[in-house]
Each structure stands twice: as structure tokens, then as C-alpha cells.
Amino acid sequence: MKPFFVLLLLFLTSCGDDKFNRVEELKGFRILGVVATKSEVVPPDSSDLQLIVSDIGGGGRTISGTTKTCIDPGISLGAAVSCDHDPGTVNDTYDILFSDIALGVSNLYTGLAPNTVTVNIPATVFAGRSTREQFNGVSYITIFEFTVDGKTETAFKRVTATNRGSINQPPSITDLLLNGTPIGVSKPNKNDKLQVTTAAPETYSFINVDGSQETKTEELQVAWYVSYGELNKPKAEAQEDVKYLSSPPGSQMVILSILRDDRGGVSIERAVSSP
Numbered sequence: 001m002k003p004f005f006v007l008l009l010l011f012l013t014s015c016g017d018d019k020f021n022r023v024e025e026l027k028g029f030r031i032l033g034v035v036a037t038k039s040e041v042v043p044p045d046s047s048d049l050q051l052i053v054s055d056i057g058g059g060g061r062t063i064s065g066t067t068k069t070c071i072d073p074g075i076s077l078g079a080a081v082s083c084d085h086d087p088g089t090v091n092d093t094y095d096i097l098f099s100d101i102a103l104g105v106s107n108l109y110t111g112l113a114p115n116t117v118t119v120n121i122p123a124t125v126f127a128g129r130s131t132r133e134q135f136n137g138v139s140y141i142t143i144f145e146f147t148v149d150g151k152t153e154t155a156f157k158r159v160t161a162t163n164r165g166s167i168n169q170p171p172s173i174t175d176l177l178l179n180g181t182p183i184g185v186s187k188p189n190k191n192d193k194l195q196v197t198t199a200a201p202e203t204y205s206f207i208n209v210d211g212s213q214e215t216k217t218e219e220l221q222v223a224w225y226v227s228y229g230e231l232n233k234p235k236a237e238a239q240e241d242v243k244y245l246s247s248p249p250g251s252q253m254v255i256l257s258i259l260r261d262d263r264g265g266v267s268i269e270r271a272v273s274s275p
Contacts, residue, residue, distance in 0.1 A: 025228070025230065026054045028055065028149065030054045032223070032225060033266055034144070035049070035052060036048070036157060039160065039264030040137065040164075040263065041159065042161070044120075046118050047159045050116050052113075053111070054109065054110040055109045056107065060099035065093070065144060065146035068145075069083070069089065069143075070090070070140065070141060071138075072139035075158075094117060097114055101114070103254060108253070110225075110270070117142055119140055131207075135205075136162065136164075138162075142159070157264070164204070169202060170261075171238075171259045171260070172198060172199035172267060174199060176195075178192060179193055180195070185274040187249070188229075188244035190245065193243055193244075194224065194255070195241050196222045196239070198239065201217055202217075203216065203217050221237060222236050222257050222258065225257075225258075226255050228246070230244075230245045231244060252272065256268065
């Protein structure tokens, strides 16, 4: 009976859609990231958050969700992404008006959601914190949650309070290139190369556990998304070539690059082809 069971299992797992969803190909509703006007603040201060979203084929619908903002429970140390620990959690709602993202002609609704969430960080965030914690940063998180087409989609974003004095600036995309030239409204052909060029990464100071201070340099990474086709590297380093592996569609397409540093800074560049 055991060989038969194995064969049956293989048959069942091979039925259905054999084309696995690729991370870079945009389909349906997706949360792709969160942009903060300030990923670091010197409190008391605030930062505004916007979602990077896509809803290919959604027809420009409005999707409603919720947000929770609280002290970071220690996610980087293994804590669950949750605000259950914080009695001071701020709850709010968040609507995504895809009709305002301006790609309705081809039903390619992809870009920055127009609504913002404001994260207010008081000076009291440093109460009881060590000198090292205050310098390196104490984070607040905002959790976004939506239920769409029977599935729950979540994302979270950190905003860090620091007394370092010099705070993180968003990384800067200088150009989105196709085979070495600005992409404009061109569509990539099979084996064409895409690339994001950026400003130089920032340096910043960090206090180690032993109390010594060192200067670090940010690491930059680019996430790539397309409304049609496949890429050889959905995630790449800044300045690194990414190859488009498909023939272009016969209709309009969108290419989205999201540049992240390792301190919460995010910027995006969107290219929309001609039909």
C-alpha cells in the first residue's frame, strides 16, 4: 500500500496550476512595501506612511483595512508582529483608493496609495532606555491589515526614534535604465537588461554592545516587479543588471522598482510603457 500512497500523493500534488506564482509578477491585490517620510526621527516628531500597492485587474476598486501603531515588541529578536503587548496602541482605518493611482486605462493599478498614516513618537519613548538604545534607536511599528478576495494581507513598518542627531534620509533613485538608457515608455524585450542607478549610500554611527562606536555604511537592495513576464533576479543590488526573460506583452505594462536601505528608508520608481 505504501508505494500506491506515494504515487497518489505525487499525482494529487501535480494536479492544478503547475505555474507557480512568481514573486515579481503582479497579479491581483498585493502590498509591496511601505514608504515613510522619515524612517528615523528625533522625538518628539512624526512620520507619514504610505503603502506601495498593486491591484492588477481590480478595476479601480476601493479596499478598506485597519492599522495598529505601537512600540516595537522586539521583532528583530524574534517577537511576533503584534501590538497586543502595548496598552497605548493607536488603532485606525486605512482605505486604498485604487482609482486615484492613475493607471486605470489598462487596469494596471500599481503605485503609492494616496492615503497616509501619521505615526507620532513622543519624547517619552526614551524613558528608562539606556544610552546605547537611545542612540541606536527605539522603534515604533505600524501594522496594516486587509481582507481581500477571502485572503488576509498584512504588512508592517518601523519608524525609529534616535538621539543620534543625524537621521536617515530615504535612498535616492537617480534613474531606471533599459539597456543602459532611461527606459521612458519602452517595453523590455526578451533578454533586455534593467537597472536602477542610485545616489551613494549613507554612512552612520552605531554603538556596539561593548560601548565602542563605529561607522557603518548602508546596504542598498532593489526589489523588481512587472505586470507581465519574468525576471532572472527579482531582488538585486543597486546598480546590478536584471534580465527580462519574457517576450513583451502586446498591451501596456508597468515596471516597478523599490529601493530599500537597511535602516527603513524606501523609494520607488515606476515606468509605464506605451500600449
